[in-house]
Amino acid sequence: MKVRILVSFKDSVLDPQGQTVKNALHTLGYAAVKDVRQGKVFELELEGATKKEAETLVPEIARRVLANPIIEKFDWQIIKDR
Amino acid sequence: MKFGVVQFPGSNCDFDTFHVLRNVMKRETALLWHKDHDLQGVDCVVLPGGFSYGDYLRSGAIARFSPLMQEVKAFARAGGHVLGICNGFQILLELGLLPGAMIRNKNLKFLCQHVRIRIENEKTDFTRAGRKGQVLRIPIAHFDGNYYAPARVLKDIERHRQVVFRYCDAEGNITEEANVNGSLGNIAGIRNREGNVLGLMPHPERASEALLGSEDGRTIFASLILSLERRKPARRPVRRERARHD
Numbered sequence: 001m002k003v004r005i006l007v008s009f010k011d012s013v014l015d016p017q018g019q020t021v022k023n024a025l026h027t028l029g030y031a032a033v034k035d036v037r038q039g040k041v042f043e044l045e046l047e048g049a050t051k052k053e054a055e056t057l058v059p060e061i062a063r064r065v066l067a068n069p070i071i072e073k074f075d076w077q078i079i080k081d082r
Numbered sequence: 083m084k085f086g087v088v089q090f091p092g093s094n095c096d097f098d099t100f101h102v103l104r105n106v107m108k109r110e111t112a113l114l115w116h117k118d119h120d121l122q123g124v125d126c127v128v129l130p131g132g133f134s135y136g137d138y139l140r141s142g143a144i145a146r147f148s149p150l151m152q153e154v155k156a157f158a159r160a161g162g163h164v165l166g167i168c169n170g171f172q173i174l175l176e177l178g179l180l181p182g183a184m185i186r187n188k189n190l191k192f193l194c195q196h197v198r199i200r201i202e203n204e205k206t207d208f209t210r211a212g213r214k215g216q217v218l219r220i221p222i223a224h225f226d227g228n229y230y231a232p233a234r235v236l237k238d239i240e241r242h243r244q245v246v247f248r249y250c251d252a253e254g255n256i257t258e259e260a261n262v263n264g265s266l267g268n269i270a271g272i273r274n275r276e277g278n279v280l281g282l283m284p285h286p287e288r289a290s291e292a293l294l295g296s297e298d299g300r301t302i303f304a305s306l307i308l309s310l311e312r313r314k315p316a317r318r319p320v321r322r323e324r325a326r327h328d
Contacts, residue, residue: 009185013230016186016264068140068176070183071230 001046002080003058007067008039042066043079054078083310085111086124088154088170090145095131095167099287103128106290107303116148125310126163127154129170131223131285141184141226142172151177163207163310164279165302168224171271171281180274180281181239182231187224188264194223196296197262199247199270199284200254206246206273207309208280211301217254218247218298220284222262227283229265229272236266247271247282 009015015037022036044061046054062074085103089096096113103111112122121127135144145151151173158164158179166174174180187193196219204214212218231239239245248268251260261268263283271282286299 012232013185014188014264016188016190016228020190065143066139068143068183070232071185 001049001051001054001078001082003044003046003054003076004079005042005044005058005062005066005074005076006039007042007062007072007074008037009071010073013071040066051078051081083109083125083307084123085109085126085128086114086121087111087128087130088114088116088150089130090116090132090134090148092134092136093130093132093169095169095285095287098285099128099130099167102287102290102299103303106300107307109307114150116145116150118150119153121150121153121157126165126306127157129154129164129166129173130287131168131170134169134173137169137225140172140176142169142174142176145169145173146177155179158274158279161276161278163306165208165306166279166281167285167287168222168227168283171283172226174279174281179279180272181235181244182229182272184226185228185230186226187228187262192223192225193227193262194221195262196221197270197284198250198252198254198260199282200250200256201301202245202248203243203273206277206280207306208273208302209246209305211305211308215254216301217250217252218284218289218301219296220286220289220299221296222284223288224263224283227263227265229263229267229269229283231266239272240267242275244272244275245269246273246280247284 018036018038025033058076067074087100198217201212201216247270249260249270256268273280286302289296289299
């Protein structure tokens with residue numbers, strides 16, 4: 001099974017890199033872009049884990065290692081069932 | 083007393099720190115390898131600056147899982163003194179020994195320059211050789227030194243006088259301009275509530291010899307020595323002849 005985890009800053013935390021990308025987009029004339037938040041993507045290949053097990057395992061890994069819960073939030077999905 | 087300097091793959095201030103503790107402050111100092119489990123009986127653990135594990139994932143995020151860091155954590159929980167400098171500060175935050183987190187500098191630049199920090203709390207084991215409001219000139223060198231903590235945590239830190247250093251101007255004024263990396267409350271260094279763990283972004287080991295332009299960093303090491311040697315009788319007689327080590 002393959003899962004994809006998206007880690008990004010919480011809304012309350014300033015994202016200076018996202019701000020810089022937004023400014024660059026504005027310079028290029030993309031006035032419609034209201035905000036940019038930058039994040040990280042992780043793809044994990046899990047062996048022998050059921051969907052139910054993944055539902056416990058993945059958030060645990062995200063909380064303990066991939067994201068710093070003080071400043072970051074995460075979202076995840078299964079991208080390959082087997 | 084005996085210091086221990088931890089070495090991770092990617093540490094690059096380990097020998098500077100070792101040199102200052104041994105040859106300038108003239109105290110016994112051991113290098114501790116991150117894969118070991120033995121703190122070698124040190125009285126104070128120093129986590130030096132650098133880029134442990136290449137700063138992969140987040141600064142300090144991988145180093146905290148090192149075998150030795152589990153020992154350091156237990157040592158700190160039992161009241162042992164731990165000093166984290168720059169990357170060492172980031173590791174202490176990731177480890178949860180200090181509150182808050184670091185994000186990228188507000189101007190997105192790697193900052194390598196002398197800054198001034200003001201001693202906010204001189205009644206700590208890391209600052210007792212200094213004076214309240216004293217301004218120290220010490221260099222910084224970091225990409226992620228923009229201190230962040232949720233409002234509730236920040237309030238808590240201030241209430242318990244855990245802010246030990248703030249970025250300031252030459253006169254000691256806490257200004258937005260002096261806050262080079264954008265840290266909340268101009269925070270440059272904090273301690274834990276118990277007072278035995280301190281993290282700071284500036285590098286005192288790079289400002290401990292007149293030849294390098296500033297000796298202000300010695301205040302922090304001298305404070306530790308003062309605190310730890312006063313607390314308990316020396317385990318061995320002070321050997322003053324241990325002067326030549328260069």
